[in-house]
Amino acid sequence: MxxxxxxxxxxxxxxxxxxxxxxxxxxxxxxxxxxxxxxxxxxxxxxxxxxxxxxxxxxxxxxxxxxxxxxxxxxxxxxxxxxxxxxxxxxxxxxxxxxxxxxxxxxxxxxxxxxxxxxxxxxxxxxxxxxxxxxxxxxxxxxxYIQDASYLSGIVAGAMSESGNIGMVGGFPIPEVNRLMHAFMAGAREMNPDITFQVSFIGSWFDPPKAKETAFAMIENGADMLYAERFGVSDAAKEKGILAIGNVIDTQGDYPDTVVASALWHxxxxxxxxxxxxxxxxxxxxxxxxxxFMKEGGASLAPFGTFEGKIPQAALDLIASRTAAIKDGSYVVEINDAEPTSS
The missing domain is CATH 3.40.50.2300 (Response regulator)
Structure with missing residues (x-):
């Protein structure tokens, strides 16, 4: 009811x-x-x-x-x-x-x-x-439309993944999810052009157990970094001792040793x-x-918190320059609403 x-x-x-x-x-x-x-x-x-x-x-x-x-x-x-x-x-x-x-x-x-x-x-x-x-x-x-912040979080992920294999768990492949995933993937490729992605959708907006099980399967298939578009994914990362990137809200307080960065929506x-x-x-x-859009104050990259000092400087420098360029309009993150696929 x-x-x-x-x-x-x-x-x-x-x-x-x-x-x-x-x-x-x-x-x-x-x-x-x-x-x-x-x-x-x-x-x-x-x-x-x-x-x-x-x-x-x-x-x-x-x-x-x-x-x-x-x-x-x-x-x-x-x-x-x-x-x-x-x-x-x-x-x-x-x-x-x-x-x-x-x-x-x-x-x-x-x-x-x-x-x-x-x-x-x-x-x-x-x-x-x-x-x-x-x-x-x-x-x-x-x-x-927080593709700007998603792109920046992808830079972090690409720099922090050692295996070059990232798992991405989404709810449904609708435009508002697809564009964030594509922006994240583009950011990760900035740091590692050869990085690969496992992409899966759970067919629900709120099913943490299913998202968690999907993430477990990706970890077993070599992922050492997860993109947590849904609740439940960071729980899997925490249990298996790997890293995760958050989406829309900052969950680092709940996962201080797991969530490296998050793309925030305001x-x-x-x-x-x-x-x-x-x-x-x-x-x-x-x-x-x-x-x-970030230039309107509607999106941002969450503070790194417990991961301050642990992210490669090359990634931090790129994030700083891209953030400034996004805000002044000299760099535009592509909006791609097509359904993303595994690579």
Whole structure:
């Protein structure tokens, strides 16, 4: 059963993140017609298909909690919402007067868009593998385009792998996963052009035991470094005494001798942009994916922590130069959404 919760100003889980003419023009353009008064917190609801501790969703949840703590929004959320139940929960929140609904509709794209069409005065900001539809002006899309940070974490992996064999465990081969894996692989090849990869998808967003077993098989096949796109992979690395690279969140605190680096996603720029547009009445169908780029503050490489001083200097130098180039736009990490394969 879907759980609907109102988030307190401090998280209950200790983890972890116009003018009148302008208003008329906005209304005529088919966007949300009523700006929210500056003094009023915007009523926001989150709908998630997994627990809010899961990596990807946790970043949305943490950003919403931060916006609530600032007083910009009030925040209610549902977790463990099945795809079959998702449209109903969207309708319930819309009927309850929420002005902005955030979530992820990867498995329920058509149904979710039908719901959004029925509530033109509600803004929907949804994780999606598809682009915005101008005919549905109140639904904007986003994805975690953190390929910049993933590329940098790959440089670390390529420098730290002694066997030149890296195992990569993902959830599903959808664009938002594929692009991160490809960027990671490109970074690793910067340090070792001959490096090989074992790539596997477990067919689930949250199945740590299955991810762990898949990682074990890769280790038995020679991998001495793992890319932990899913929970469970770092547990396998820890048990077998090899290294891992994290994704979306920093788990080094839980795996101090295992997780060398992590590509972090910061959802705050994405959510804050949407809040501002809902507030001034300018929210329209758009792709918010670029707010996840490193130059926008949407991604970063986690501190090396316990691995400070253990990463080869050549890798550190390359990371520093590439980071600066990514931020100033002189170096662009390729976005490759094709399904990656083993080499």
């Amino acid at each position: 879907t759980k609907i919760k109102t988030a307190a100003r401090l998280s209950r889980r200790q983890f972890l993140t116009s003018t009148a003419a302008g208003a008329l023009a906005v209304a005529l353009a088919g966007v949300l017609p009523d700006p929210v008064l500056a003094a009023d917190p915007i009523k926001v609801a989150g709908i998630y298909t997994v627990p809010v501790e899961q990596q990807w969703v946790s970043r949305i949840h943490v950003a919403a909690l931060a916006a609530q703590e600032r007083g910009d929004i009030t925040y209610t959320f549902s977790e463990n919402t099945s795809n079959t139940d998702y449209p109903r929960v969207m309708r319930e929140y819309a009927e309850q007067g929420h002005k902005l609904i955030i979530g992820e509709i990867f498995g329920v794209e058509a149904e979710a868009r039908e719901v959004a069409a029925d509530y033109p005065d509600v803004a929907f900001l949804m994780g999606s593998s598809f682009k915005e539809d101008p005919s549905l002006p109140n639904l904007a899309v986003f994805d975690n 959802f705050e720029p994405t959510l804050d942009a949407a809040i501002a547009k809902v507030r001034d009445g300018s929210f329209v169908a758009a792709d918010y994916g670029t707010y996840s």
